[in-house]
Amino acid sequence: MRLEARQIIITTVLLAVFFGLGVGFVAYTHQKTAEQIELNRQAVLLGQIMEVLAGADYDNNPAEAPFLLPRPAALGLGERAEMPAEPSPAELEQAVDAGQAGFRARRDDDVVAVAIPVVTSRGYSGDIRLLVGVDAAGEVLGVRVLQQNETPGLGDKITADRSDWILDFLGRRLGDPPAEEWKVKKDGGVFDQFTGATVSPRAVVGAVRDALEYVRRHHGILFDDAGESTTEEGAS
């Protein structure tokens, strides 16, 4: 009996030692790589933002100018409990991680364009997450697919590396084409669909239109129209 108890204790201690070593190694690696991982994440984010803001004339780093989007649910980004008037850096970072933040491109302290995420669940397979760049006149500067799970070879032509389709949005705005033609051709609109795949382009067209309508509705907040560029969301 005594012997058995001793065995159990020894085994437990041994197990604990091994687990401690395992945790130690993982923690050490985490500490060594954390900085590089954060840099990578920032670089990827900045790359995406720069792609959708191509053509805008700005002089800041939009990736470092995130802001909380009012009513994120309108963009399919999920609800947020409340909208702090002056979000702390931690809150902003959290919003960026959760994909609920937009990014402002400024020129001489004026907001010239914003990049905002929009998510649609109307795709063929899972959510499609887009980043849309819009300038102060409401014109599309660029659209990129951040995340999608559409059929390879068919629906995935919505991504920029599979086809040029997504570039059709360049220079479009609400009213060009008129609202009833912000659709794929099959639905009587102006945007192409793909042979064998209508659902994915239809979802993207709808999402971009949602984003533009959102920008129009919240223009004051997004473009900081109240003027004071130092206080974020001061006008809301």
Added chain:
Amino acid sequence: MSDPRLSDLALDGLWKNNPALVQVLGLCPLLAISNTTVNALGLAIATLVTLVVANGVVSAIRDWVRPEVRLPVYVMVIASVVTIIELVMNAHFHSLYNTLGIFIPLIVTNCIIIARAEGFASRHGFGFSVFDGFVMGMGFGLVLVVLGAMREVIGSGTLLAGADQLFGPVAMEWGIRVLPEQATFLLALMPPGAFIGLGLLVAFKQAIDQRAARRARALRAADSDEPVAQAAG
């Protein structure tokens, strides 16, 4: 237990007891990630490193681990190794890390790794275990890469597209178009294509083995005939 011969180990891992074609282990990542050569290569390397390190660690600690708790310890070793590999990939191969996504942490659940830890590394010396991990990883990885290349050529008509994710900017131009886009067969990229492709590879291996066996039989028969022939001559 007597020491195995290295050549036997190599033959086992790469061919006779190939983890993918004979043991048919680790199918989930094998089928899911083999849609392009580069993805397949990335996962193959990650799995290979995991196998080598996990086998080595398990072998090194085998005298201290009590049999009652060996499985939890092995699982912990494998999970730590995979987490470390995941962190390193996230830091240094970020775009590949994004492509492979959930399948890197899922290496933990790849049965090949626990199978080799329990079946081989816990009973053999450090050097042999590392070597076994290496050849088993190579056997799995080669099948993964061949399947990936097959599916990429047939499904997208390209080979090595996106190699820069793995090898950096120098590899930007490595991707080549083998078939025109109109001539591609979409099924190869989808899950059924993965099963069919793997099935063909298994059948191909069987065909080669059977042919070798037939030839060996014929050779034996010829050998036993020979003295007679000589006598007659």
